[in-house]
Amino acid sequence: xxxxxxxxxxxxxxxxxxxxxxxxxxxxxxxxxxxxxxxxxxxxxxxxxxxxxxxxxxxxxxxxxxxxxxxxxxxxxxxxxxxxxxxxxxxxxxxxxxxxxxxxxxxxxxxxxxxxxxxxxxxxxxxxxxxxxxxxxxxxxxxxxxxxxxxxxxxxxxxxxxxxxxxxxxxxxxxxxxxxxxxxxxxxxxxxxxxxxxxxxxxxxxxxxxxxxxxxxxxxxxxxxxxxxxxxxxxxxxxxxxxxxxxxxxxxxxxxxxxxxxxxxxxxxxxxxxxxxxxxxxxxxxxxxxxxxxxxxxxxxxxxxxxxxxxxxxxxxxxxxx
Amino acid sequence: xxxxxxxxxxxxxxxxxxxxxxxxxxxxxxxxxxxxxxxxxxxxxxxxxxxxxxxxxxxxxxxxxxxxxxxxxxxxxxxxxxxxxxxxxxxxxxxxxxxxxxxxxxxxxxxxxxxxxxxxxxxxxxxxxxxxxxxxxxxxxxxxxxxxxxxxxxxxxxxxxxxxxxxxxxxxxxxxxxxxxxxxxxxxxxxxxxxxxxxxxxxxxxxxxxxxxxxxxxxxxxxxxxxxxxxxxxxxxxxxxxxxxxxxxxxxxxxxxxxxxxxxxxxxxxxxxxxxxxxxxxxxxxxxxxxxxxxxxxxxxxxxxxxxxxxxxxxxxxxxxxxxxxxxxxxxxx
Numbered sequence: 111x112x113x114x115x116x117x118x119x120x121x122x123x124x125x126x127x128x129x130x131x132x133x134x135x136x137x138x139x140x141x142x143x144x145x146x147x148x149x150x151x152x153x154x155x156x157x158x159x160x161x162x163x164x165x166x167x168x169x170x171x172x173x174x175x176x177x178x179x180x181x182x183x184x185x186x187x188x189x190x191x192x193x194x195x196x197x198x199x200x201x202x203x204x205x206x207x208x209x210x211x212x213x214x215x216x217x218x219x220x221x222x223x224x225x226x227x228x229x230x231x232x233x234x235x236x237x238x239x240x241x242x243x244x245x246x247x248x249x250x251x252x253x254x255x256x257x258x259x260x261x262x263x264x265x266x267x268x269x270x271x272x273x274x275x276x277x278x279x280x281x282x283x284x285x286x287x288x289x290x291x292x293x294x295x296x297x298x299x300x301x302x303x304x305x306x307x308x309x310x311x312x313x314x315x316x317x318x319x320x321x322x323x324x325x326x327x328x329x330x331x332x333x334x335x336x337x338x339x340x341x342x343x344x345x346x347x348x349x350x351x352x353x354x355x356x357x358x359x360x361x362x363x364x365x366x367x368x369x370x371x372x373x374x375x376x377x378x379x380x381x382x383x384x385x386x387x388x389x390x391x392x393x394x395x396x397x398x399x400x401x402x403x404x405x406x407x408x409x410x411x412x413x414x415x416x417x418x419x420x421x422x423x424x425x426x427x428x429x430x431x432x
Numbered sequence: 433x434x435x436x437x438x439x440x441x442x443x444x445x446x447x448x449x450x451x452x453x454x455x456x457x458x459x460x461x462x463x464x465x466x467x468x469x470x471x472x473x474x475x476x477x478x479x480x481x482x483x484x485x486x487x488x489x490x491x492x493x494x495x496x497x498x499x500x501x502x503x504x505x506x507x508x509x510x511x512x513x514x515x516x517x518x519x520x521x522x523x524x525x526x527x528x529x530x531x532x533x534x535x536x537x538x539x540x541x542x543x544x545x546x547x548x549x550x551x552x553x554x555x556x557x558x559x560x561x562x563x564x565x566x567x568x569x570x571x572x573x574x575x576x577x578x579x580x581x582x583x584x585x586x587x588x589x590x591x592x593x594x595x596x597x598x599x600x601x602x603x604x605x606x607x608x609x610x611x612x613x614x615x616x617x618x619x620x621x622x623x624x625x626x627x628x629x630x631x632x633x634x635x636x637x638x639x640x641x642x643x644x645x646x647x648x649x650x651x652x653x654x655x656x657x658x659x660x661x662x663x664x665x666x667x668x669x670x671x672x673x674x675x676x677x678x679x680x681x682x683x684x685x686x687x688x689x690x691x692x693x694x695x696x697x698x699x700x701x702x703x704x705x706x707x708x709x710x711x712x713x714x715x716x717x718x719x720x721x722x723x724x725x726x727x728x729x730x731x732x733x734x735x736x737x738x739x740x741x742x743x744x745x746x747x748x749x750x751x752x753x754x755x756x757x758x759x760x761x762x763x764x765x766x
């Protein structure tokens with residue numbers, strides 16, 4: 111096993127991989143969440159701002175330190191599906207030249223099969239002659255630095271505030287500062303409006319969120335943990351492993367904690383059926399009440415503008431008719 | 433005694449505290465003629481009966497199978513370093529499993545779960561291949577290496593070949609590397625009674641087949657030619673023991689992945705503990721000792737870093753490797 115942040119990221123990556131693997135076949139199984147809250151449509155983006163308003167050169171204070179960007183980039187390579195969504199969210203999609211093979215949203219993104227965010231290949235990246243590269247993990251940063259290509263690292267967000275910060279960083283880096291601020295305020299307003307609709311209950315309903323079928327789940331120290339908390343739910347795994355990042359939970363513990371809802375960040379109908387059929391799980395309230403839900407993997411594992419959609423989906427599912 | 437204690441510990445200790453009274457009561461309640469109110473609610477009972485107990489039983493079966501198979505291999509090959517994977521069972525199973533994982537076929541195929549089926553087939557193919565090649569060499573080479581030696585050499589070569597192909601397949605499909613590694617390190621966590629039902633018949637057949645030959649193994653210890661002059665049909669004995677041990681090993685590997693060192697350290701521990709090297713004594717003890725050992729290591733695997741689990745192969749190796757070094761300093765390989 112690798113250490114530190116990589117270790118924390120690993121389960122999420124696995125989740126994403128599973129999601130990617132299953133997503134294609136199980137369109138019908140997962141519940142589509144796109145469209146009901148069009149956070150990132152062209153209309154919104156246009157309404158926000160179409161004009162570039164940044165100043166260059168600019169120094170962006172990113173997760174990998176200060177990144178100097180000399181001129182407004184027009185050949186951005188994104189190796190992060192989340193970063194791709196953020197870039198379109200701030201109306202900078204035109205500035206992308208290539209995105210990795212998992213960046214499937216929005217569908218008009220310049221997706222390239224030979225670009226992988228998990229196993230980044232420096233040569234495959236340099237082929238596009240990028241003037242800015244966006245990554246989730248630090249694997250290729252040193253190599254790209256050596257080639258004088260600026261890189262911004264956008265690691266998995268621990269909170270929604272981290273997401274907002276990353277959007278602001280991308281705003282600076284692409285010369286779309288106002289659009290980024292507008293997107294962040296819109297997300298914040300939407301989140302507030304949604305949270306206001308959550309019924310105030312005496313005891314929060316216990317919920318279990320599963321990233322993959324080996325029992326990796328989320329603690330309070332993740333943006334997903336925060337979303338469940340905002341939706342007025344009690345994540346059964348909130349404090350395991352010190353409440354940090356992504357942790358494994360034993361099936362025994364899930365049964366004992368008896369969640370009322372189970373959300374899968376992967377798969378579709380077959381996976382839901384498999385979860386219900388696990389030994390002993392027929393004793394769990396969520397299974398008995400048919401409350402096992404497969405979320406759209408692309409939304410449930412990214413911390414971009416569509417996290418608002420995720421929050422809405424979870425609130426609508428758990429508190430119908432609020 | 434140790435076995436019973438291990439089973440109790442394995443059932444009592446887990447991430448969810450069920451209470452000793454409740455667990456023991458629940459277990460006693462299932463015995464005929466005894467009715468005890470365990471006080472466990474339905475969910476706790478489900479944890480006990482459907483998650484914890486099958487895992488303990490699976491540990492018993494895998495530990496017993498690997499240990500007795502290891503002891504048997506050490507006998508037929510007269511090699512204290514032999515383990516159940518000597519003839520390529522691990523490499524074959526690893527290749528079978530990797531192919532299933534990498535090609536994303538894991539969902540099931542007809543009535544069979546493809547992963548254990550392919551691992552089982554892979555293990556048997558590798559061992560069969562090694563056996564046939566090794567035998568052919570021994571038959572042809574008059575005055576060449578002894579049959580046991582050429583089998584071991586063929587096993588090593590076949591294992592290298594299968595491992596190479598496995599590594600190649602794994603590297604071709606990098607996205608599933610983590611899943612492959614987790615399989616290779618072994619785990620009992622999939623649990624459920626399904627695996628138990630799958631493995632149990634093989635454990636019985638393997639144990640019976642090996643135990644039936646335990647006296648022949650003692651005779652074989654004096655050497656092939658000497659054993660032959662004593663009236664033992666050396667090749668046939670070796671074939672039957674290898675077949676029995678390999679069936680058991682392949683079945684164990686197919687449900688639990690590659691759990692190392694159990695097959696080496698348990699038979700040797702039994703020799704050291706009893707001070708006797710006769711297979712009549714060591715093999716039955718290895719069966720029981722292996723069962724207890726694996727239940728206890730699995731307990732460590734799932735509790736040391738709670739709530740996360742350490743792969744059980746890591747635990748057995750951490751316990752096994754130092755022991756193995758100790759063994760080498762005490763008893764040089766003959």
